[in-house]
Amino acid sequence: MAAFRKWRLERGAGEPMSEGFNNYIAGEWVPARNGKTFANINPANTDEVVGLFQASGPEDVEAASDAAAKAQPAWAAVPAPRRGEYLFKAAEILEGRLAKLGEEMTREEGKTLSEAKGEVKRAINIFRYFGGEGARSFSYQIPSERENVFCYTVRKPLGVVGLVTPWNFPSAIPAWKMAPALVTGNAVVIKPASLAPLSAYRLVEALHEAGIPAGVLNYVTGSGGAAGNALAENRHVRALSFTGSCEVGKRLHEKLGGRRIRLQLEMGGKNPTVVLRDADLDYAADILVNGAFFSTGQKCTASSRAIIEKAIAEPLIEKLLAKTKKLKIGNGLEAGVDMGPAVDAAQLETDLKYIEIGKQEGARLLCGGKRLGGGAYDKGYFIEPTIFAGVTSEMRIAQEEIFGPVLAVMAANDFEDAMLVANSVKFGLSASIVSKDLTRVHQFIYWIPCRA
Numbered sequence: 278m279a280a281f282r283k284w285r286l287e288r289g290a291g292e293p294m295s296e297g298f299n300n301y302i303a304g305e306w307v308p309a310r311n312g313k314t315f316a317n318i319n320p321a322n323t324d325e326v327v328g329l330f331q332a333s334g335p336e337d338v339e340a341a342s343d344a345a346a347k348a349q350p351a352w353a354a355v356p357a358p359r360r361g362e363y364l365f366k367a368a369e370i371l372e373g374r375l376a377k378l379g380e381e382m383t384r385e386e387g388k389t390l391s392e393a394k395g396e397v398k399r400a401i402n403i404f405r406y407f408g409g410e411g412a413r414s415f416s417y418q419i420p421s422e423r424e425n426v427f428c429y430t431v432r433k434p435l436g437v438v439g440l441v442t443p444w445n446f447p448s449a450i451p452a453w454k455m456a457p458a459l460v461t462g463n464a465v466v467i468k469p470a471s472l473a474p475l476s477a478y479r480l481v482e483a484l485h486e487a488g489i490p491a492g493v494l495n496y497v498t499g500s501g502g503a504a505g506n507a508l509a510e511n512r513h514v515r516a517l518s519f520t521g522s523c524e525v526g527k528r529l530h531e532k533l534g535g536r537r538i539r540l541q542l543e544m545g546g547k548n549p550t551v552v553l554r555d556a557d558l559d560y561a562a563d564i565l566v567n568g569a570f571f572s573t574g575q576k577c578t579a580s581s582r583a584i585i586e587k588a589i590a591e592p593l594i595e596k597l598l599a600k601t602k603k604l605k606i607g608n609g610l611e612a613g614v615d616m617g618p619a620v621d622a623a624q625l626e627t628d629l630k631y632i633e634i635g636k637q638e639g640a641r642l643l644c645g646g647k648r649l650g651g652g653a654y655d656k657g658y659f660i661e662p663t664i665f666a667g668v669t670s671e672m673r674i675a676q677e678e679i680f681g682p683v684l685a686v687m688a689a690n691d692f693e694d695a696m697l698v699a700n701s702v703k704f705g706l707s708a709s710i711v712s713k714d715l716t717r718v719h720q721f722i723y724w725i726p727c728r729a
C-alpha cells in the first residue's frame with residue numbers, strides 16, 4: 278500500500294482513496310511475492326484510482342497452479358451437482374451486489390452503467406446456467422457392434438485449467454470460462470486483464486464466500502508478459518482458455534501447439550452488418566449505431582463495416598448520421614450517456630491513428646474523427662463516434678480491427694456483391710443482416726464464401 282499512497286500523493290488525485298486487492302491463492306488473499314503493485318485507473322477520469330492490484334510474477338503463478346494441482350483431485354471427486362451448488366450460491370451473492378458491481382465496472386472499464394449492470398447480470402446468469410450443468414452433464418451410450426460389449430462415454434475433468442481474459446467484458450468472459458471449468462471438476466487459475474481486474478476479482482470473492490474449497494479457484498493479476506506467459510507455460514496447466522487479440526492468441530498457439538494441451542482461442546473481428554434495399558431504414562440505422570458505437574466499439578462483435586446496397590445508401594446514411602450526432606458521450610456513470618471513453622491512452626491513440634489512416638486512404642470522413650476535450654473530457658480518453666463513407670475492401674480501415682468507435686460504410690451493388698465484400702477479410706467472428714426478405718436472410722446465414 279505504500280507504493281499506492283506515494284502514487285496518489287504524486288498525482289495529487291482528489292477522488293476517494295480506494296483499497297488494494299490481493300491475489301487469491303490456495304484459499305488465501307495474498308500479495309505478490311515481489312511486493313509490486315499496479316494501479317487500475319478510471320478511463321473516464323484518470324485522477325481516480327479504482328484499485329491497486331498485484332503485479333505478480335511467475336513465482337505467484339507457480340504457487341497458484343501448485344495449489345490448483347493439489348486441490349483438483351478432491352474437487353473432481355465431489356459429485357457434479359454439488360459442484361454446481363457453489364455456482365448457484367455465488368450467483369445469489371453477486372445478485373445482491375449487482376448495483377455496486379455495475380458501478381465498479383463502469384469505473385474500471387468505462388462502459389455505461391446500464392451496459393455494465395447488464396454484463397454483471399449476464400455473469401450471474403452464466404453461473405446459474407453452468408450450476409445447472411452439474412446435473413445435466415450427460416454422457417452417451419453407443420450401440421455396440423459386438424455381443425456382450427457395452428460402449429459408453431464418461432466425462433472426466435482435464436485437471437488444472439488456465440484462463441487469460443481481456444478487459445472489454447471483464448465480468449462475463451471470466452464467468453463463462455470459470456463456471457464450465459469448475460463445474461466439470463477442473464481447478465482454475467485465472468489471470469484477468471490488467472486494465473480491468475476488479476470485475477473478475479468480485480466473481481472470485483463471491484465463490485470464496487460461497488465456500489469453494491481452497492485451491493480449486495485461484496486468481497493472479499499481473500502483466501500478460503509476466504503472469505499471463507507464466508500461466509501459459511506452466512507445467513500443471515492441461516488446458517488454456519484465452520480471449521484477446523489475434524497477436525497474442527497466435528503467439529500462444531505457436532507456443533503451446535507442441536505441448537498438445539487443450540487450447541481455446543477467442544480473438545478479434547472485423548464484423549459486417551449488411552443492409553439490403555428492402556430494410557426498414559430507421560431500424561437499420563439503430564442497429565448500426567448500436568453495433569458500432571455502444572461500448573465505445575470495444576467489442577469483438579462490434580460491427581465495424583456497414584455494407585449497404587447502393588439503392589438505399591443515401592437515405593440510410595442520412596439517418597445514421599442524424600442518430601450518431603445525437604449520441605451523448607461522457608462518463609458512463611452519468612444518466613443519459615450513450616458512449617463512454619476508450620479504455621486507455623493506448624486504445625485512444627490506436628483509434629486516432631486509424632482515423633488518420635482512413636483519411637489518407639481516401640475514405641470520406643462523414644462525422645467525428647477527433648478526441649473530445651474541454652471540461653470533464655480533459656480527464657478521460659473520450660473520442661467522437663466516427664463514420665467514414667466510400668470505404669473499399671483494400672483499405673486498412675476495412676481490414677484491420679480498430680476496436681474503437683469507427684464505422685466504415687461500404688457500398689454494394691446487390692446482395693451477392695454485399696456478400697463478397699462481407700467475406701473479403703481474414704477474420705470470421707460475427708455478422709448481421711438487416712432485411713425483410715427471409716430467403717435472403719437464410720442465404721446470408723448459409724452462405725459459403727467462394728475464394729478465387
Ligand code: NAP
Nearest residue numbers: 442443444470471500501505506521522525543544545577
Ligand atoms: P490482449 O492484449 O491480447 O490481452 C488479452 C489477455 O492476454 C490479457 O489478460 C493480457 O494481459 C494477456 N496477455 C498479453 N500478452 C500475453 C502473453 N504474452 N502471454 C499470455 N497472456 C498475455 O487483448 P485485449 O486488448 O485485452 O482485448 C481486446 C481483444 O480481445 C480484441 O482483439 C477483441 O476482439 C478480443 N476479444 C475477443 C472476444 C471473442 O469472444 N472472440 C471477446 C472479447 C474480446 P494484460 O492485460 O496484462 O496485457
